[in-house]
Amino acid sequence: MMRGAPDSQVSVVRLVYLARLREALGASHERYAVDGATTVGAIRETLRTRGGAWESELAPGRALRVAVNHDLATADTPVAPGDEVAFFPPVTGG
Amino acid sequence: MMRGAPDSQVSVVRLVYLARLREALGASHERYAVDGATTVGAIRETLRTRGGAWESELAPGRALRVAVNHDLATADTPVAPGDEVAFFPPVTGG
Amino acid sequence: MSVRVQTGPFDAQAEADALRAGDLEVGAVVTFVGTVRDLNDGDAVATLELEHYPGMTEKALTTIVDEARARFDVRGVRVIHRVGLLAPGDPIVLVVVTGRHRGDAFDACRFVMDYLKTRAPFWKRERTPEGERWVEARAADDEAAERWR
C-alpha cells in the first residue's frame, strides 16, 4: 500500500468497516491504494488474501453488503480513486 | 297490520330505515306485523307493494343492505317476531 | 374498550400509547387516521355530517376487531369513529394496531379499515356549493374488502 505517497490523493480509496465487521476485523477504516479503476469484487478478493479474520469474514459465502460513495453496490460496481467503499453486515435497523 | 293488538308483543318486528333510505321513504322506523317466522327477502317484497318510493327504493336492482338484530343479513336470513330489521344504503363511513 | 363512537375529536397518540402501555412484546404500532378531504367527486366540501345506526355500530365494529384478532397475530386493536358534524381536515376515524412484528400489524390495520368501509353502519352527508347530498359508496371499497376473502 502507498500510504502517504505524493500521489495518494488520487490513487487511494477510503475503505470503511461497520458494526460486527468492524469488530471482527479490528479496523473501522483505512486508506487503500488502487491502480486506477477497479471493482468492489476485486477489492474484496485482495482484502481476503490478508488471511485470518479478513479471509473468513470476506469469504464468498458470507453475507456482506457493500456501499460505494454511500450507495448500495454489487461485486461489479466500479471503484475509482477517491471513492469511499464501505463493507458491512446485512442491516438490522427499523 | 296489527298495530297495538294484544298479541303485538310477539307477532311484530321493528323495521328501521336509515340515511338516504329514511329520507326517501319518509320514515325512520315502524312496527310491522309478521305471521310467525319470515325472511328479510319476504319483508322487502311486501314493503315494495306499498308502491311509490317503497317500490323504487326497495326494487331488486337497488343496492341495499339489511341488518337483523344489528348483524348484516341477506335475503334468506330468517326474521322472527321481536326482531329488529334495518334497511339502509351501502355504508360510507371511515 | 377496543371500539368507541363519539362526536368529539380523539387523541391518536394517547390511544396508541394506552394500547401498547406495559406490553413489551410489542415491536410494531400501526396507526391509521382518516380525515375529511375538501374535495369529493370534484366538488368542494364545506361540511360533512356523519350519521350512524346506534346499537348496531359498536357491535359491527367489535365484530370487525374480533375478526382481525382471529386472522392476524396482533397484540391490541382499537377503533374510534366520530359521528356528527365535521369539517375538511377533521379526523373521522382512528385505527391503532399493536403487534410483535410489522407484517401482521399492517395487515390487521388495513383489514379493519377495509371491513369498516363496507360493513360498519356509517353514512356521510356532504354540504357542497351545489347543496347537500349523501355520499355514494365507492366500488374501490368493495374491491378492497373482497381481497380479504
Place this chain on the structure above:
Amino acid sequence: MSVRVQTGPFDAQAEADALRAGDLEVGAVVTFVGTVRDLNDGDAVATLELEHYPGMTEKALTTIVDEARARFDVRGVRVIHRVGLLAPGDPIVLVVVTGRHRGDAFDACRFVMDYLKTRAPFWKRERTPEGERWVEARAADDEAAERWR
C-alpha cells in the same frame, strides 16, 4: 425535511400533524412506529444500541422515500430513525405517510419500512443476560422487501 436521524425521542403525533398541515387533499394518514421488544430470539433484552453509517444513512433513507413517492400516489412521507442507546419499549423508528386514499398510503408506509429494513445502514447490538451480541438479519425482512420487486 423528510428524513431525520437522531438520538432523542420523536413526537409521532407532532410529525403526523406537521406532515398533513394545510393539505386538505389528505384523506389518509398512516403511521408506523417500531419499538424495542423485551425479547429477541428467546432472550431477554436489557438494552439495545443502534449504530449507523453517518453520511450514508440520510442518503439511503432519502432514496427510499423518493422511491416510495415515485411508486405510490401519496402526498407526504416522513421518516425518523433513532440511533444510540435504547431500552425495551422505546420507539426506534417512525414512518408517516399522508395520501388522498388509504390504499396507497398503507402501501407506501409498508414499502418504506420493508426497504429500510434491508437497505438503510443501521445495526442493532443487544445486551442480554448472556452478554452482548449483534442482532442477526431476519430472512423474513428480505422476503418482505422482495415482494415489492
